[in-house]
Amino acid sequence: MNPTMKIIGLVGGVASGKSAVAATFAELGAAVLDADRLAHATLAVPEVRDILVSRWGNAVLDSHGEVSRPAVANRVFGDTAAAAVERDFLEKALHPRIRQRVEADLDRLAKSDTKAAVIDAPLLLEAGWGELCDEVIFVDTPRKTRESRAKRRNWTLQEFTRREGAQMPITEKRAAASHVVSNDGTLKELNAEVSRLWHELLGSA
Ligand SMILES: CC(C)(COP(=O)(O)OP(=O)(O)OC[C@H]1O[C@@H](n2cnc3c(N)ncnc32)[C@H](O)[C@@H]1O)[C@@H](O)C(=O)NCCC(=O)NCCS
Ligand SMILES: Nc1ncnc2c1ncn2[C@@H]1O[C@H](COP(=O)(O)OP(=O)(O)OP(=O)(O)O)[C@@H](O)[C@H]1O
Numbered sequence: 794m795n796p797t798m799k800i801i802g803l804v805g806g807v808a809s810g811k812s813a814v815a816a817t818f819a820e821l822g823a824a825v826l827d828a829d830r831l832a833h834a835t836l837a838v839p840e841v842r843d844i845l846v847s848r849w850g851n852a853v854l855d856s857h858g859e860v861s862r863p864a865v866a867n868r869v870f871g872d873t874a875a876a877a878v879e880r881d882f883l884e885k886a887l888h889p890r891i892r893q894r895v896e897a898d899l900d901r902l903a904k905s906d907t908k909a910a911v912i913d914a915p916l917l918l919e920a921g922w923g924e925l926c927d928e929v930i931f932v933d934t935p936r937k938t939r940e941s942r943a944k945r946r947n948w949t950l951q952e953f954t955r956r957e958g959a960q961m962p963i964t965e966k967r968a969a970a971s972h973v974v975s976n977d978g979t980l981k982e983l984n985a986e987v988s989r990l991w992h993e994l995l996g997s998a
Contacts, residue, residue, distance in 0.1 A: 798902060799909040799994060800925055802917045804966045805932030807957045808943040810976040810983065814932055815913040817987040824907045826898050828914030831891045836860040844886050848879075870955040880959060888920050899925065908995055918969050919961050928994060931970035936963075938977055 801818070803811040815825045835841055842860050845853050849868060855861040869880040895912060902910050914922060923929055934942075943953045960966075967973065972990060976983050 795903050795906055798907055799927050800899065800912065801909055801994065802912045802914065802923060802926035802929040803932060804915075804917050804929060804970060805934065805976075806936065806939055806963050806966070807915070807953055807960070808939040808946070809932040809934040810942075811913050811915070811932050813976070813980060813983060814930065814974060814987055815911050817984045818909065818911045818991065821988065821991045822907075823909040823911045823991075824898075824902050825911045825913060826895055828891060828895070828912065828916070831894050832887055833862070835887050835890045835894070836862070836865075838890070841886055841890065845883070848882060870952075870959055872955070872958050877959075884916075884920070888916075892920070892922060895922065895925070909991075915960065918966060923969065928972060929970045930972045930974055930990070931967045932976050933967065933973050934976040 801823070803814055805811050812827070815823075815827070819825045836845075837859060842854075845860055845865070849864075853861060853864045853868070855864075865883065869876060869883050895914075899910055912922065912926065914920070917923055917926075917929070940950060940953055948956075972994075974983070974986050974990060
């Protein structure tokens with residue numbers, strides 16, 4: 794057993810750089826649990842696919858019969874009450890299953906000599922997973938910088954705004970965090986800041 798393993802959650806706005814921070818923690822020796830990837834794997838579970846088809850029909854499947862993420866995104870993001878209802882449905886189907894996977898990974902890691910596990914989950918606080926964490930780091934990046942970085946994903950400003958609007962307000966995420974990392978500079982500067990924080994959190998462990 795490894796009772797000293799630290800569990801670190803990452804929060805921040807859309808395209809704030811949570812995955813970039815997680816990548817630096819991984820280089821320093823942390824294990825990273827990527828909730829977006831776990832969500833994608835969960836969408837591929839047949840039972841989940843059937844739940845989504847029962848609500849949205851076959852239009853939500855791609856030509857291979859797999860759940861089409863763009864089709865789902867179109868139904869759940871948006872500032873209408875109807876989109877919020879569909880998003881709630883999706884999250885009720887996915888979040889308990891993703892959490893199970895996160896907890897199973899944490900149990901496995903706690904039995905290894907891993908010093909820290911990092912949970913990279915855009916909805917960490919909204920989903921109530923903050924309670925799994927010893928520390929929560931807010932990745933602080935101005936909105937304009939995030940918008941321009943999100944363009945590299947071929948997201949329009951509208952797509953950015955739709956997703957950001959479906960999340961907890963930035964000020965609340967920041968207030969809930971135990972630490973803040975600024976990501977308005979270069980990746981090199983970010984790496985240096987994350988390294989400093991790693992040593993602060995883990996000491997000589
Ligand atoms: C809606 C889906 C199919 C869209 O897939 P797509 O490939 O376009 O986006 P991807 O999953 O890579 O997410 C990219 C970003 O969108 C935002 N986002 C994703 N899901 C949500 C959500 N439910 N609410 C608000 N923002 C979200 C996050 O900032 C995330 O980092 C997918 O995001 C999904 O299944 N979401 C529900 C599960 C979930 O809540 N995931 C977040 C991790 S817990
Ligand atoms: N300091 C930086 N300088 C330049 N590009 C950066 C920097 N930090 C992150 N990026 C880039 O910005 C984009 C968004 O970063 P990243 O994917 O880490 O954000 P995220 O918070 O995980 O996003 P989301 O939760 O929306 O998926 C990526 O293309 C990443 O390479």
